[in-house]
Amino acid sequence: MNYQEKTILIALPLDFIIFGAYGIWLIPQLSEGIENIDYRTPVILALVASVLLTIISQILLASFDHKQANVEDVRDKEIRRRANGYTLAFLAAPYLFGLILAIAEADYFYIVHVMLFGGVLADIVTSLAQLRFYRRGIN
Amino acid sequence: MKPTRITNEVKMHRQLASMTQEDLAQRLGVTRQTVIAIENGKYSPTLETAFMMASILGVGVEDLFQYPSEEEVGKND
Numbered sequence: 518m519n520y521q522e523k524t525i526l527i528a529l530p531l532d533f534i535i536f537g538a539y540g541i542w543l544i545p546q547l548s549e550g551i552e553n554i555d556y557r558t559p560v561i562l563a564l565v566a567s568v569l570l571t572i573i574s575q576i577l578l579a580s581f582d583h584k585q586a587n588v589e590d591v592r593d594k595e596i597r598r599r600a601n602g603y604t605l606a607f608l609a610a611p612y613l614f615g616l617i618l619a620i621a622e623a624d625y626f627y628i629v630h631v632m633l634f635g636g637v638l639a640d641i642v643t644s645l646a647q648l649r650f651y652r653r654g655i656n
Numbered sequence: 657m658k659p660t661r662i663t664n665e666v667k668m669h670r671q672l673a674s675m676t677q678e679d680l681a682q683r684l685g686v687t688r689q690t691v692i693a694i695e696n697g698k699y700s701p702t703l704e705t706a707f708m709m710a711s712i713l714g715v716g717v718e719d720l721f722q723y724p725s726e727e728e729v730g731k732n733d
Contacts, residue, residue: 590685590686591702591705592699593690654697655698
């Protein structure tokens with residue numbers, strides 16, 4: 518397994534854990550009405566935690582596997598380029614939906630969560646696509 | 657995944673040149689995993705990598721990589 522594949526395998530569960538935890542915190546409160554949910558601080562905390570834990574995990578991986586750290590060859594670049602196609606496809610839908618919600622003057626709660634979970638989904642799909650390309654090959 | 661008709665003899669020529677996957681990877685400037693993926697037919701290298709590989713192994717690109725014609729594919733099916 519090469520270094521780039523390891524970085525994906527570490528980052529992917531972090532997305533599930535952090536945003537899964539946010540979802541578990543959020544869902545029971547929906548029945549009480551969105552106007553009573555103070556989601557701003559938890560959203561910011563989840564985003565900051567995601568960035569910080571990803572950086573920390575990458576530093577730890579680089580320290581354990583320093584010979585391969587940050588090595589990216591032509592195959593890695595090709596896999597990243599192809600997977601980025603999925604990112605754009607999966608980001609376009611929440612972006613447009615968020616735009617429509619903003620034009621319709623929907624509550625910020627909906628706009629924030631469409632953008633947030635759209636971004637997380639795009640990140641997860643991109644990571645899964647990269648893992649699939651590493652395992653199944655690209656031709 | 658789009659199937660490829662490209663086949664290769666990289667492993668054979670590498671062994672004939674008494675090189676390890678790591679040696680070849682270092683000379684090509686790629687990771688050993690990329691050499692493994694090429695040998696297993698899971699990655700078709702760029703034209704530049706293919707020419708570099710042929711040059712390092714002292715053979716022609718057509719000795720390393722083959723692309724069977726429609727007729728050859730039909731015969732095998």
